[in-house]
Structure formats: structure tokens, C-alpha cells
Amino acid sequence: MDFEAIVRMVPFSAHLGFEVMRCDAAGVVVEVVLKPEYCTAGGTAHGGFLMTLADFAGAAGGFMVLPEGAKGTTTIDSKTNMIGAAPVGSRLTATSAPEHVGRRTSVWTTRVMVGEKLISVTMQTQMVL
Template sequence: MDPADLLATMPFAVHTGVRLEAATPDAVVGRLDWEQHRTTAGNGMHGGALMTLADSVGAACAFLNLPAGATTSTTSSSTVFTRGVRKGTVTATARPLHAGRSTVVVVVELRDDEDRLVAQVTQSQAVLRPAS
């Protein structure tokens, strides 16, 4: 699926500045730039901005691993922050850990411009099948 078309299905991600660079079932890559309006005390990028990037990229990865006709919704998300971001661009890479009949589990790594780990997110997504 074209990354721009996939991103267009997530208006909040578009509004917050998330960009998708690549999108396949094996990996989805997205980016978010450090901007003053995305910071908290000390000029660090706000954790909510980082989690928005991770959730958006993770949801796209889960979606690409769904069976035909199914949709998805996040059921849990666990984030471990490892360092602050005070400049540049954060790159998120989501990969499926498990793609089953009822859940998809995705791991998302967020890295700074120097390829240092900023956060890791493990996300579970329900597989929602159409009513028969």
C-alpha cells in the first residue's frame, strides 16, 4: 500500500505531523520532526508526541497484517522511554511480532538522528472481523 494513502486513513496522525516513509507487512517506517510546539519542560519532545508517532506507525503495521476485510483497534500499548529528544527527527520502525487470528502484536523502535534508541513500544491490536 502507498504510504501516503495509508497515512490519509489516520487524520490525527496527519494533523500532528507524522509522515510515513515506507509501509509493508514486514515493516512500517514513519518520522516526526522536533518542533517547539511538540515539547515539554526543558525543550524535550513531549512523550505524547512520541507515542502518537509510535501508535500511528504500529497501527499501520498491524493493519497491513490483517486478514482481508478485517479492521483493528489497539487493546494495549506499553512504552519504555530511554532518552530525550531536543532536536532533529525521530524515526519509528514498526515490525510485527505476532500476526494471529485474534490479535496482532507489533514492536516499534523510535530512534533519533544519531540512531540512538529513544523509546520502544509493544502494542497489541485486536483483529476485528466483519459481522457475518
């Protein structure tokens, strides 16, 4: 499945302005400019927005490693550590890499960065449907 198909399946990603820069079995890179409506008090990225970005990146990777005949993937576990603050207007880069690819699940780690600054780290498990 190509990443354009994934974006069509998850229209919320387009609504949020996610730009897929790379999407293959080896990893996913998604970028987005942080708008004021994605922020919390003080004009920094809302944790829910960071989790949404990371979930999309990891799930896109999960789609890329689906075995033949699978119908899709779904997140069954996700844990995010908030590390730093991202100010409004920042360009966030989410880089997701597989930790495990099996017959029934895949596990992805996504690091969200602003330049060289680490903002959050998410580890999620995708289940094959």
C-alpha cells in the same frame, strides 16, 4: 490496504507531520521533525507525542496484516519505555516490526530513534475488527 489509505483514515497523523517512509507487512518506518509544540519543559519530546508516533506506526503495520474481510484494527494494549531525550528540531524515526501476526491480533514493537540514539520502545497489541 495501502499506507495512503491509512493516513486518510487517521488524519491526526498528517496534522502532526508524520511522513510514512515504508509501510508493509514486514514493517513500518515513520519520520517526523520534532516541533516545539510537541515538547515538554526543557525543549525535549513529550512522552505523549512519542507514544502517539509509536501507536500510529504499529497500527499502520496492523492494517497491513489484516486478514481478508476485516474492517480494521484497534490498539488494545500499549506499553512504552522512555529511554532518552530528543531535543526540539530532531528528526525522529519510528521503526515498527511485527512480533506476532495471528487471526485476531498482531503485536508490534516500535523503536523511536534520533540517529543512532534510542529514545523510546513501545510494544502494542492490535486487535482485528
